[in-house]
Amino acid sequence: MTVPVHLKQLRRKFGSTVALDGLDLDIAAGEMVALLGPSGCGKTTALRIVAGFETADGGELLMGGEDVTSVPANRRDIGMVFQSYSLFPNMTAAENIAYGLRVRGRGAAIRKERAGELLELVGLPGREGHYPHQLSGGQQQRVALARALAIRPRVLLLDEPLSALDAKVRLSLREEIRRIQLDLGITTVFVTHDQEEALSMADRVAVMKDGRLEQCAAPGELYDRPATPFVAEFVGTMxxxxxxxxxxxxxxxxxxxxxxxxxxxxxxxxxxxxxxxxxxxxxxxxxxxxxxxxxxxxxxxxxxxxxxxxxxxxxxxxxxxxxxxxxxxxxxxxxxxxxxxxxxxxxxxxxxxxxxx
Known part of the structure; x- marks a missing residue:
């Protein structure tokens, strides 16, 4: 079941550094939103708060209308894909994908069936017995994506998932991620430094600056009708x-x-x-x-x-x-x-x- 996500006046400080300064952002059920901005703008902090890896100093986080601000990460039904793949080297592709199901006590037959379904979905049929070192970087990231989806999460989070890949693989995989997201209709939030990636994949792009939201709009509107000079100069050439x-x-x-x-x-x-x-x-x-x-x-x-x-x-x-x-x-x-x-x-x-x- 996919759900909307609402970030309401989220605040987070690290010592004297303000990472989030009252961030407001509404994400519709089934929507893909990219968080885009310069280093230090707060986009990764916002993603980690949604994941439950960081605790907000103030504000609320709602998923499906439920306040999950204080809910632990393992109870949020979140799937997350990291930049560095983070696969278990001693597990096969199928075992990596099924890991979350194993933790939840699902039987071997269910785990095997689900892993097979997801290997097909991410374009890796027949690779269930391969270990991470036997897979390319793009294939490893596909396995990481399948692992995040295995538990049927309510929300999918992507933390710069393509930045470690070469340009050709990055282009191919971003198209695959978008196809899978549309097929599943899953609410997705991803962080990226790549403007082309954000504009080509997301339903809307949220441009951040100094812990605040400058503008959140469809890619065409963001490019053609930027709301502020910062957005105008940050997105594209000006x-x-x-x-x-x-x-x-x-x-x-x-x-x-x-x-x-x-x-x-x-x-x-x-x-x-x-x-x-x-x-x-x-x-x-x-x-x-x-x-x-x-x-x-x-x-x-x-x-x-x-x-x-x-x-x-x-x-x-x-x-x-x-x-x-x-x-x-x-x-x-x-x-x-x-x-x-x-x-x-x-x-x-x-x-x-x-x-x-």
Missing amino acids: NRLPGTVRDGGVVELFGRRLPIHGERPAVGAEVDVLLRPEGLAVGAADDGAGTPATVRVATFLGPTTRLHLTTDSGAECKADLPSWEATALAPGARCTITPHENPVLVAERAGAPSLKV
């Missing part, structure tokens, strides 16, 4: 370009007036405009319609090419173009840039124009 706030809730950038999304500073304020690389159009040097600029670097990314540009006034920015359009824009080429007329976030001017890499 230009910071100098602009001026004008009447009518707009900001002037490169001669264009763009509607402001979110908080609007006073008219006349000098601000930084936050703009994605795909939010800039690049034209020919003689089109007379945009701001003159020079290509400094062109980085081929497959279907797109990222241009690193400097305007004649010294502002630096990045623009993404289809690679076939960028073939004539080698380093040193002259061009013009024009922002698309979409709503933008603005932030307090941070001195000289800067760019998040």
Whole structure:
């Protein structure tokens, strides 16, 4: 049975360090939510509190409407997958998977049947007799996932489960984890430092900063309509370009007036405009319609090419173009840039124009 999970005003301190500062987060039954943020933001602490490995200093944790804040970890019906696999080296794959059932006193026949079902589910049929050292890293993590699911947990927790794997295996396994999660409909919370992983797997992504929730939204909304400048710059690549706030809730950038999304500073304020690389159009040097600029670097990314540009006034920015359009824009080429007329976030001017890499 899958259940919703509610984190209500969770607080946790380690000495003078505040790990969680009143964290509120509602996770629907069957939903997969990723906790994303910089090191020290509190995401792992939050996951460990849900698991029962850490005790909150304040607030409540509800599962299925039941307050489990003080319930021991072994009574929460939680399945957890760690970064380091944590398989028992002296047990076969089937024995590792069935370990939780054995602890719960299930019979040998039930354990064997359940292990076989889960080996099929995670794509490892016929590996029941293999020991961890006979399995690749990706296969070991599949066994760890099967072990977490063996007890039919109400909630599945994933603590950076793919970070120790190489890129190709990581991509394959994250697709498998998502498929399994959808097939089972199990409420899942996972911690990751990988933005692509979070955006590609989760129903919603919760971006954290300093122990608080900055925004929790579907991946598309998080990317296209970030709620705060921190989220805008943390998720994906973002230009910071100098602009001026004008009447009518707009900001002037490169001669264009763009509607402001979110908080609007006073008219006349000098601000930084936050703009994605795909939010800039690049034209020919003689089109007379945009701001003159020079290509400094062109980085081929497959279907797109990222241009690193400097305007004649010294502002630096990045623009993404289809690679076939960028073939004539080698380093040193002259061009013009024009922002698309979409709503933008603005932030307090941070001195000289800067760019998040």
